[in-house]
Amino acid sequence: MSTAAAALRSSIQADVQTKLGPRFDVDFGFRSKLQQDLLPGGIPRGAFTEIYGPPSSGRTTLMFSALAHLTRQPEFCAYIDAADTLCPRSAAEAGVHLPHLLWVRCSGNSEHALKATDLLLQGGGFGMLVLDLTGVSLRDARRISLASWFRLRNAIEKTPTAFVVAEEQLNAASCSAKQIRCRASNPVSRPGLL
Amino acid sequence: MFAALHASGNPELLLECARYFSPRVERTSPDTVLLQIAGLENLFGSPHQIAEALANRAGIPINVAVAADADAAVHAARGISGITVIPPGKEATVLAPLPLNLLPGSPDAAEALHAWGIRTFGQLAALPPLGIAARLGEEGVHLQRLSRGEAGRQFRDLLDPVTFEEHLELDYPVELLEPLSFLFSRMLTDLAQRLASRALAANELHLELALEAAPPHRCTLRLPVPMRDPAAFLKLLQLELSARPPGAPVLKIGLRLNPVPPRTQQHGLYLARAPEPEKLEITLARLSNFLGAENVGTPKLIDTHRPDSFRITHFAALVTKMAPQPEGETPVLRRFRPPKHAQVLVAAGRPAHIECMHLRGKVLDSSGPWQSSGDWWTREPWDHKEWDIALPDGAFYRLYEDCRTTRWFLEGNYD
Numbered sequence: 179m180s181t182a183a184a185a186l187r188s189s190i191q192a193d194v195q196t197k198l199g200p201r202f203d204v205d206f207g208f209r210s211k212l213q214q215d216l217l218p219g220g221i222p223r224g225a226f227t228e229i230y231g232p233p234s235s236g237r238t239t240l241m242f243s244a245l246a247h248l249t250r251q252p253e254f255c256a257y258i259d260a261a262d263t264l265c266p267r268s269a270a271e272a273g274v275h276l277p278h279l280l281w282v283r284c285s286g287n288s289e290h291a292l293k294a295t296d297l298l299l300q301g302g303g304f305g306m307l308v309l310d311l312t313g314v315s316l317r318d319a320r321r322i323s324l325a326s327w328f329r330l331r332n333a334i335e336k337t338p339t340a341f342v343v344a345e346e347q348l349n350a351a352s353c354s355a356k357q358i359r360c361r362a363s364n365p366v367s368r369p370g371l372l
Numbered sequence: 373m374f375a376a377l378h379a380s381g382n383p384e385l386l387l388e389c390a391r392y393f394s395p396r397v398e399r400t401s402p403d404t405v406l407l408q409i410a411g412l413e414n415l416f417g418s419p420h421q422i423a424e425a426l427a428n429r430a431g432i433p434i435n436v437a438v439a440a441d442a443d444a445a446v447h448a449a450r451g452i453s454g455i456t457v458i459p460p461g462k463e464a465t466v467l468a469p470l471p472l473n474l475l476p477g478s479p480d481a482a483e484a485l486h487a488w489g490i491r492t493f494g495q496l497a498a499l500p501p502l503g504i505a506a507r508l509g510e511e512g513v514h515l516q517r518l519s520r521g522e523a524g525r526q527f528r529d530l531l532d533p534v535t536f537e538e539h540l541e542l543d544y545p546v547e548l549l550e551p552l553s554f555l556f557s558r559m560l561t562d563l564a565q566r567l568a569s570r571a572l573a574a575n576e577l578h579l580e581l582a583l584e585a586a587p588p589h590r591c592t593l594r595l596p597v598p599m600r601d602p603a604a605f606l607k608l609l610q611l612e613l614s615a616r617p618p619g620a621p622v623l624k625i626g627l628r629l630n631p632v633p634p635r636t637q638q639h640g641l642y643l644a645r646a647p648e649p650e651k652l653e654i655t656l657a658r659l660s661n662f663l664g665a666e667n668v669g670t671p672k673l674i675d676t677h678r679p680d681s682f683r684i685t686h687f688a689a690l691v692t693k694m695a696p697q698p699e700g701e702t703p704v705l706r707r708f709r710p711p712k713h714a715q716v717l718v719a720a721g722r723p724a725h726i727e728c729m730h731l732r733g734k735v736l737d738s739s740g741p742w743q744s745s746g747d748w749w750t751r752e753p754w755d756h757k758e759w760d761i762a763l764p765d766g767a768f769y770r771l772y773e774d775c776r777t778t779r780w781f782l783e784g785n786y787d
Binding site: 213232233234235236237238239242246250253254262263264265266267268269270271272273275276277278279280281282283284285290293294297298300301302303304305312313338362 | 446611645646647648651652653655658659662663664667668669670671672673680681682684687689690692694695697698702703705706707708709765766767768785786787
């Protein structure tokens with residue numbers, strides 16, 4: 179009887195540990211670094227920064243680290259989500275203070291995302307504006323005219339807002355003041371879990 | 373300090389005039405209004421200048437009296453023509469010549485005083501208090517204090533319900549939003565001025581449009597912060613009506629504002645930078661107009677283990693209490709909404725090959741499964757087996773098998 183109980187107990191324990199334990203230990207290694215030098219050196223205010231790279235290169239982790247840092251200053255930030263891919267639970271786990279975040283979901287329409295960005299930039303008062311184009315197809319992202327990027331660049335100038343565009347490839351070219359490239363080179367730092 | 377306004381036959385004008393200067397107004401009698409003027413010195417100057425401003429505002433000949441005692445001001449306004457300013461401590465001297473019939477005594481007390489030959493405030497004030505108390509009791513003492521300008525009673529604020537409503541019946545039915553906007557603008561400007569005259573703002577705007585051959589169109593705009601800017605109200609109304617038009621020509625317009633105390637804000641060098649509430653509200657309304665209200669706001673997590681559970685709440689730029697920042701770095705998931713259906717080949721109990729839209733290839737590595745299920749007591753239960761997988765494109769994905777349908781879905785990718 180005691181053997182059966184012990185077996186059952188170990189089975190349940192293993193099951194519970196599997197469910198509650200760490201599930202995917204990927205370390206992109208941004209947060210500790212960003213908390214020290216995100217602003218003003220890393221992502222400039224009053225300018226346009228592009229973060230680009232392939233999927234799983236840590237672009238979202240980088241943006242969430244920046245948002246976590248600013249929403250806890252506390253400042254208010256806006257996230258214009260062109261493809262509706264933001265996971266609020268992941269954002270909260272990354273340290274973003276959600277009540278200080280305005281989330282604008284554009285359901286894959288990049289024109290709406292640009293229009294929303296324009297409106298929020300004109301309104302002002304945000305510490306950071308993130309335009310997330312990573313879920314938008316490359317063709318749609320490239321359709322955004324250079325004139326639109328120039329307009330956004332002019333709107334952000336002389337404001338205390340940091341404007342970040344996340345994408346798979348560079349689109350704004352010379353309009354952006356800074357380009358941060360993320361590479362998907364061996365993000366799994368702790369072997370054995372996959 | 374108090375100011376009393378007295379004029380016969382125009383009670384509403386007196387009230388309106390008093391409210392233009394102070395939100396604290398007392399309707400002492402149909403022909404007399406009392407208001408508190410403490411704090412108005414910075415705006416209008418000395419008490420005499422305040423009294424002059426009150427008289428000018430009324431536009432008709434009225435008596436205005438200013439005194440430190442409420443009853444002294446009232447009696448002076450009733451008994452002395454023009455503007456009277458009673459310096460503190462001089463109430464008895466100024467009130468002395470006034471006739472006794474201005475005092476609110478009972479007929480018995482008035483008869484007794486008349487029999488004694490007392491005709492003015494000064495004569496009553498000069499009588500010995502003990503003698504008055506012995507002969508006329510408490511009422512006599514009170515009357516004597518009134519005659520000396522020493523009653524020192526409490527101010528009784530006028531708390532009658534004030535409504536901020538405007539109605540307009542149109543000569544002919546109007547179908548387009550643009551001509552309606554002109555009418556809204558005029559009505560909202562009037563309402564905002566009335567709010568400002570009472571030092572109030574509004575947190576709700578109710579619109580009712582009577583339509584031709586259709587039920588009335590009603591809408592309510594709830595504002596996160598009290599406002600009284602007619603331009604902001606107008607813009608919000610225009611956005612609301614362009615998103616949800618009335619659907620038939622308009623015959624009559626009704627606008628109502630819900631009055632509340634205005635927002636007070638102390639600006640500081642070290643306060644959080646935040647969008648201006650009025651501007652933010654208009655921006656949010658504009659965004660909601662083309663994206664839908666359910667797509668603009670602040671995500672709020674729901675206390676459940678169901679994947680992707682959240683609701684969108686209205687975004688208000690208010691600093692809220694923060695939970696401690698989580699320790700460590702958890703991988704960030706980007707969700708596919710809705711999850712992408714995938715064809716998965718399973719080998720040795722693990723996903724071995726996947727095909728999903730543009731993704732196709734061997735699963736290089738996998739971790740799992742993590743089982744989660746819940747809400748089995750509702751109509752929308754879930755039962756998932758989740759896997760984390762690495763694909764040849766170098767990306768990491770979350771994959772799950774719906775145990776109820778045995779179908780596979782890509783839930784998102786780690787980034």
